Amino acid sequence: MDRSDDIKGVDADGNGVRDDIDRRIAAYPLTTEQKALLIKFAGAVEATHRTTQDDNSIAATVNELQKGIVCSAAAIPDYRSYVFELRAISLNTEARTKSYLQFQDKASGRRYSLVEESDC
Template structure:
């Protein structure tokens, strides 16, 4: 059976969800403290803004961020999507991806059903992006994570979701995974 790039990505993401758990042994001597990373998350984000490596992004402490039109996508990310030269179907795939990522940051990680639903939605959104983009799909998927998880508060929320998802698996979506 020949696997497409999207299927391979989906399988690797499911592998990430399945990693973790165990006895917590990192294989490192507990007496050794790893060196501190230079600079803070906030400094790295400010540098990214300053060098133009990313669109102008909301940096509020609020995990959800503003969504005036209520479409589930932060307003700054909606404006970014609208500025792209992509087709309308591609933009819909991106909106789905950003909407799902935002929902992952906000879900109750103590609710296993919500976590599993979030994983399924995430897999569908990635599948959708791969169905609508060719060589740019991996970059577009990465941008969704990078631009959505752009504050310390959002990073912590995403880490909670990933921790809750660890050890679980999700099935591949039917069809192209797209909502619209």
Template sequence: MGNAMTPRHLGMLVSLLSLLAACGGEDPAPLQARSIEDLERQGALPVLDRSEDLGGPDADGNGVRDDIDAWIARQGGAPARQDALRQLARAFRDALLVRGDSVAAQEAAWRTTLAVSCVMARSGSGTEGADAVADMRKMSANTKARVLAYLDYSAALDGAILSLPAGDGCDE
């Protein structure tokens, strides 16, 4: 018979594919969500706001999302470093609220550049500072809406030229 597919072979193939499709068909998202919630409860991951509000809750009005403010407080360290992290959190939050305005995007990018410089200046090492900046970016853009807003901000900066700040970039 050679390599020809007979109706019998075709039937077996369809049956096998149907069986494979039926196996493991559970949605992995609930398991993943449970795992994230477990890690949050255990303190391995910060408990982050997942609301649709781009800015997120800010009960004390300091410009920093409450969940990120709590994470900064848990980091401990020198008050000057915590101030630097809050400055960065405010800058990232502002970037999410740009909504395609290129002038606002450039202003937010300048504030972000200053804040990154401040975090780097007030961190114990370059690695510690870079890790803090990366963590803050991930926490700030932790929902689909926030990721899309960050991408819009980035697109609004297309072609923009920014310089490095003089000094440490810190507000305080």
């Protein structure tokens, strides 16, 4: 597991998800389509570290986080356990947790469109 000081960690394939998280998702007993949904969710969590103060950037990241949860819930029977584990792995250092909480602080108190299952 990547516990480096680098908030972004290693992403050799450039898919927006740290390699250790990619490996964890690959090990799940899920279909290729279900794993792809979790990769999108994990990418959205990782994007919180790169999101600027710009309202549009924050809204886009919040939308991707919501979509990751809604779409995973629609396709994976026990999605919560996967989503919670991936978020925990994504925020496995103090710097990553602080970065995520800073994003949450920037995103709170704003209005966002609700993601529907049909958006998946």
